[in-house]
Each structure stands twice: as C-alpha cells, then as structure tokens.
Amino acid sequence: MHKAPKIGLVSLGCPKALVDSERILTTLRAQGYEFSRDYAGADLVIVNTCGFIDSAKAESLDAIGEAIKENGKVIVTGCLGVEEDLIRKTHPKVLTVTGPHQYEQVVEAVHETSPPIHDPFVDLVPEQGLKLTPKHFSYLKISEGCSNRCSFCIIPAIRGDLVSRPVASVLYEAERLVKAGTKELLVISQDTSAYGQDIKYASTPFHGRQVKAKFFDLCAELGELGAWVRLHYVYPYPHVDAAIELMADNKILPYLDIPFQHASPTILKAMRRPANTEKTLDRINSWRKTCPDLAIRSTFVVGFPGETDEDFQMLLDWLDEAQIDRAGCFEYEPVAGAKANEIKNVVPDEIKRQRYEMLMEKAQQISVERLAKKVGRTIEVLVDDVNLEENQATARSKWDAPEIDGNVIIDNASGIKPGDMIEVKVHDSDAYDLYATPEIDCADQQAER
Numbered sequence: 259m260h261k262a263p264k265i266g267l268v269s270l271g272c273p274k275a276l277v278d279s280e281r282i283l284t285t286l287r288a289q290g291y292e293f294s295r296d297y298a299g300a301d302l303v304i305v306n307t308c309g310f311i312d313s314a315k316a317e318s319l320d321a322i323g324e325a326i327k328e329n330g331k332v333i334v335t336g337c338l339g340v341e342e343d344l345i346r347k348t349h350p351k352v353l354t355v356t357g358p359h360q361y362e363q364v365v366e367a368v369h370e371t372s373p374p375i376h377d378p379f380v381d382l383v384p385e386q387g388l389k390l391t392p393k394h395f396s397y398l399k400i401s402e403g404c405s406n407r408c409s410f411c412i413i414p415a416i417r418g419d420l421v422s423r424p425v426a427s428v429l430y431e432a433e434r435l436v437k438a439g440t441k442e443l444l445v446i447s448q449d450t451s452a453y454g455q456d457i458k459y460a461s462t463p464f465h466g467r468q469v470k471a472k473f474f475d476l477c478a479e480l481g482e483l484g485a486w487v488r489l490h491y492v493y494p495y496p497h498v499d500a501a502i503e504l505m506a507d508n509k510i511l512p513y514l515d516i517p518f519q520h521a522s523p524t525i526l527k528a529m530r531r532p533a534n535t536e537k538t539l540d541r542i543n544s545w546r547k548t549c550p551d552l553a554i555r556s557t558f559v560v561g562f563p564g565e566t567d568e569d570f571q572m573l574l575d576w577l578d579e580a581q582i583d584r585a586g587c588f589e590y591e592p593v594a595g596a597k598a599n600e601i602k603n604v605v606p607d608e609i610k611r612q613r614y615e616m617l618m619e620k621a622q623q624i625s626v627e628r629l630a631k632k633v634g635r636t637i638e639v640l641v642d643d644v645n646l647e648e649n650q651a652t653a654r655s656k657w658d659a660p661e662i663d664g665n666v667i668i669d670n671a672s673g674i675k676p677g678d679m680i681e682v683k684v685h686d687s688d689a690y691d692l693y694a695t696p697e698i699d700c701a702d703q704q705a706e707r
C-alpha cells in the first residue's frame with residue numbers, strides 16, 4: 259500500500275489567517291493527506307504568514323527560515339505572500355509563494371511537490387471528481403465571474419469580477435479527467451479569452467515547468483493532453499488569433515464559440531460588448547484562411563431596445579458574409595437590474611418575433627449550405643449514444659459541441675459504444691445534422707486505436 263504524504267503547517271497571524279489554515283487542512287485531509295506535528299515527519303511544510311506590521315513580517319520570515327532549515331520543502335502563503343520578492347530574496351529555496359485566501363493555489367502547490375495518493379477502495383470520491391456529464395466529455399471551468407459590463411447582463415453583479423483559476427490547477431484537473439476516460443474537454447467561463455488578466459497571467463508549476471495563466475498558453479498545454487479541446491465563450495480579442503494556429507495544427511478543435519450578439523455598431527455600443535471592433539469580418543476571414551476547417555458558433559439577440567430595421571438588416575447582411583456555422587438567437591428580454599432597461603425605444607414583441615424568425619431562417623440557410631460541403635468527407639466523430647434497435651448511433655464531429663450543435667447520425671452501428679472515437683464517411687446532410695457510415699468495421703477501428 260502507498261503511504262499518504264504528510265504535511266506540516268505553521269500558522270501565524272490573526273484568526274482570519276487561522277481560518278485560512280483550517281480550510282487548507284480540511285481540503286488536504288479530504289484528499290487523503292496526513293499531517294505531521296514536527297518538521298522531521300513532514301514531506302513538506304506550509305507556512306501561513308502574517309504581514310501586518312514589521313515585527314509580524316520579521317517573525318514570518320524567521321518561521322520560513324526555520325522550516326527551510328529543518329525540512330527543506332516549504333510553501334509560503336498568507337498576507338506576507340503579497341511580498342513575494344522579499345520572501346524569495348530572503349529565502350531563495352522557498353518552493354511556492356501564494357497570497358492570502360489562495361487556498362486552491364496552496365493545494366495545487368502541495369500536489370506539485372507531494373501528489374495525493376488516490377485509493378479507490380477507501381476514497382469516497384473518484385480521483386477525477388464527481389461528474390454529471392457522460393464519462394467521455396467534461397466541462398472544464400477556468401474562471402469565475404466577469405469584468406465586462408454588458409448592459410443587458412447582471413452576471414458581474416451576481417458573480418463578481420473575473421477570478422481566474424491558477425493554470426496548474428486547471429491543467430491537473432484536465433489531466434485527471436483525461437486519465438479517467440474523458441475524450442473531449444469543453445473549456446468554459448464567462449469570458450474565456452480574458453483568462454489570467456486578473457492574476458496578471460501568473461505562472462504556476464505544472465509537472466515542474468512554469469506555465470503562464472494566459473489564454474494561448476492554456477490552449478497549447480491542453481492541446482498536449484490527447485483529448486479534443488473545445489473553446490466556449492471566446493471574445494474576438496486580437497490575442498485569440500494565435501490560438502487559430504493551434505487549431506490548424508490539430509492541437510485543439512477548429513471550433514470557436516463566440517457570442518457576437520449583434521453586428522450593428524450602434525447596438526453593440528449600446529450593449530457595451532467587449533472586443534467589439536468593426537474589423538470582425540476581416541478577422542473571421544483571416545481565421546478561415548489559417549484554418550479552413552474552422553466552425554464558428556454564435557448567439558445573437560434581436561429586438562434589443564433601440565434596434566431599428568436598418569440595424570437588423572445589418573445583422574442579416576453580416577451573417578451572410580460571416581457564414582456563421584451554428585447560430586442561436588434570442589428575443590431580447592429585460593433582466594431586472596440591467597442597465598439596458600434604461601434604454602428607450604423598446605421593440606414591440608411582434609417585431610421581435612418576426613426578426614427572430616427571419617434570423618433563424620437565414621442561419622438555417624447558411625447551415626444547410628455549409629453542411630452540404632462536408633458530404634463525401636471522411637471525418638472523426640465521438641459517439642454519444644447508440645440505439646441498437648435502430649442500428650443507429652448518434653455522434654458529434656469536431657464542429658459540434660454537445661447539447662447546442664448538431665449531430666452526426668451513423669447507420670450500421672454494430673460494434674459501436676458511447677465514448678468511441680471512430681472514422682465515418684459523410685453521405686448526406688440537412689439543416690443541422692450530418693449522416694454517415696463507418697469507414698471500416700467499428701470493432702476493427704477500436705482495435706487499431
């Protein structure tokens with residue numbers, strides 16, 4: 259049997275710091291760690307510091323020095339953690355420095371040095387955590403909250419500003435999920451392309467390498483884990499362009515979920531949308547040049563207060579040009595507390611409905627044409643469901659996210675199981691789905707993998 263790693267903890271400072279220490283200990287205990295009362299018995303030591311006044315700082319620095327001398331492996335957290343330069347100058351051997359309330363970072367730093375031992379016979383929770391999705395796909399939440407202030411949205415008021423997770427924490431979670439059978443990671447947040455801005459793109463160690471909490475770096479690292487990586491809620495900031503290269507290189511899926519919401523500059527301004535530039539169409543064209551297989555999904559709002567016939571026509575014309583592969587549409591609904599409620603010229607409900615229908619018709623027309631171009635191609639799909647009675651399987655291609663996009667309907671499903679990744683030849687299409695036949699016998703395909 260493997261022995262659980264033992265952690266030592268020195269807790270300094272006020273009762274708030276003590277509560278932080280208790281939370282760290284609680285999380286570690288739930289993950290199977292044990293604790294040591296002395297330096298010698300510990301695999302590593304966490305020092306929770308105080309930085310309130312100079313004497314408290316000096317006491318914290320002394321405690322760090324003692325832990326390094328007696329044990330050697332030291333993680334520093336707490337209030338003095340905001341003075342990382344001072345800590346590293348005084349004690350260069352410190353492994354990781356985190357600030358107050360950064361429980362997750364502390365726990366990740368512990369994992370990095372002394373990984374938890376998962377015991378399937380004793381642990382109540384599997385190593386990858388509990389999931390509500392099928393085993394073969396998993397959502398990966400990279401941040402909480404949002405620092406934008408779109409006028410129709412109250413999420414920042416409910417969830418607060420953007421708080422990005424440390425990149426190592428995201429990557430270790432993704433790695434655990436892939437190890438447990440996940441074949442598709444769906445990256446989610448309120449604003450995926452803003453990832454890391456709030457933590458100044460801080461690096462954290464992932465398998466001994468420092469990785470930056472940056473959108474591109476995160477995508478590149480996820481692209482090495484051997485699963486499909488699908489990006490949701492991306493805003494077209496200029497730095498997104500670099501991720502298109504990863505898509506062209508087959509590192510991550512050629513799929514972007516960008517909630518454009520509208521195309522009229524007047525409406526976008528009234529909506530206070532982030533990354534709203536007039537050059538969006540040029541950007542989309544250049545992305546498609548780099549990665550011709552790119553599928554773009556987006557949502558649009560019709561009937562936003564002040565939307566004129568011209569604004570709406572601009573949106574329809576834009577859709578024609580942008581050729582959005584998968585478009586969803588909502589009729590504008592006021593949300594209590596949203597700034598947009600103050601905008602005059604509310605659009606009557608019947609006009610909203612008409613515009614909704616016109617937009618969906620346009621979107622469907624585009625989808626029919628774009629899917630028809632895929633007929634004849636051999637593509638890789640991930641199987642979600644198998645209906646043995648009908649000898650049919652429902653799968654998704656790299657262009658389809660679960661629940662929101664279309665499917666690939668496979669005839670001759672013998673030998674296929676949910677979670678299989680197989681090659682199929684597309685023989686037909688309609689407005690939303692593709693129809694395909696397995697390239698070779700599915701059992702053979704699975705045996706080849």
Ligand code: SF4
Pocket residue numbers: 404405406407408411412413414448449532
């Ligand atoms: S709609 Fe705007 S404010 Fe709301 S979560 Fe999305 S980006 Fe943030």
